[in-house]
Amino acid sequence: xxxxxKPESLELQAKLFRGFADxxxxxxxxxxxxxxxxxxxxxxxxxxxxxxxxxxxxxxRDCGLVTSEQQGRFSYYQLSDQRVEDLLSxxxxxxxxxxxxxxxxxxxxAKEA
Amino acid sequence: xxxxxKPESLELQAKLFRGFADxxxxxxxxxxxxxxxxxxxxxxxxxxxxxxxxxxxxxxRDCGLVTSEQQGRFSYYQLSDQRVEDLLSxxxxxxxxxxxxxxxxxxxxAKEA
DNA sequence: ATATTATATCAGTATATAATGATATAATGA
DNA sequence: TCATTATATCATTATATACTGATATAATAT
Numbered sequence: 104x105x106x107x108x109k110p111e112s113l114e115l116q117a118k119l120f121r122g123f124a125d126x127x128x129x130x131x132x133x134x135x136x137x138x139x140x141x142x143x144x145x146x147x148x149x150x151x152x153x154x155x156x157x158x159x160x161x162x163x164r165d166c167g168l169v170t171s172e173q174q175g176r177f178s179y180y181q182l183s184d185q186r187v188e189d190l191l192s193x194x195x196x197x198x199x200x201x202x203x204x205x206x207x208x209x210x211x212x213a214k215e216a
Numbered sequence: 217x218x219x220x221x222k223p224e225s226l227e228l229q230a231k232l233f234r235g236f237a238d239x240x241x242x243x244x245x246x247x248x249x250x251x252x253x254x255x256x257x258x259x260x261x262x263x264x265x266x267x268x269x270x271x272x273x274x275x276x277r278d279c280g281l282v283t284s285e286q287q288g289r290f291s292y293y294q295l296s297d298q299r300v301e302d303l304l305s306x307x308x309x310x311x312x313x314x315x316x317x318x319x320x321x322x323x324x325x326a327k328e329a
Numbered sequence: 330a331t332a333t334t335a336t337a338t339c340a341g342t343a344t345a346t347a348a349t350g351a352t353a354t355a356a357t358g359a
Numbered sequence: 360t361c362a363t364t365a366t367a368t369c370a371t372t373a374t375a376t377a378c379t380g381a382t383a384t385a386a387t388a389t
Contacts (some may be wrong), residue, residue, distance in 0.1 A: 113239040120307065121237040124236075142335070154339095176336070178335080186309065187310075189306060190306055238346090254365080256364090271347080289357065290366085291366065
């Protein structure tokens with residue numbers, strides 16, 4: 104096994120995963136599984152603030168996970184690719200099996216009572 | 217669409233994705249695609265420091281993405297599930313298609329020259 | 330024209346976490 | 360025993376980023 108440190112592609116892949124790596128963004132993606140939604144609808148569906156949703160949507164769009172389309176004063180967002188849903192489904196399944204070990208993901212062991 | 221904010225499961229799912237959302241951890245996972253490795257081998261394969269690798273391995277284990285087995289003074293790590301590889305493959309593919317838009321994933325638009 | 334609605338952006342704060350260097354632990358070998 | 364090797368942990372620092380509240384922009388409606 105030869106030595107290669109972190110090439111560009113790993114940075115990109117990490118950024119892609121980062122798009123999924125936040126509960127607020129996941130709730131947005133989850134809402135969008137039902138189809139295209141305007142920002143206000145996403146705000147209602149998730150319970151997040153408008154500002155927060157807008158920031159997360161920018162992130163998701165920059166990550167390539169969603170696409171947006173303007174119609175008048177509305178911006179409609181949707182999942183960009185079937186594989187985004189596939190990733191959500193796959194991790195849902197995976198979680199069902201390994202959830203036992205995912206309580207904590209810090210470098211410190213779970214030291215609760 | 218009714219209102220539900222962020223249930224436990226979204227937190228867990230986010231943590232799972234977080235395991236993948238770092239270039240150093242991805243390089244470790246990538247190394248492990250070839251099969252079980254001891255920590256020192258991972259250090260060599262990735263070029264990361266021993267301490268750093270050890271911290272990331274703890275994270276990956278806590279996230280349920282890898283499992284470890286002790287043999288004498290060696291700890292052997294391996295991917296915990298075929299679906300971990302599946303997720304890596306799926307995002308590889310997805311990246312190939314949408315990479316154009318993943319240059320940046322900050323809330324600020326890419327404002328380069 | 331003015332008000333309202335939909336969305337985006339900004340500045341500031343708080344928190345999370347990646348990396349480092351040092352040290353601890355524990356197994357093996359001389 | 361003592362040295363070496365393999366790994367884990369600790370404390371610290373620096374950076375990234377999630378969130379908030381305020382404001383800006385722009386489209387529509389009255």
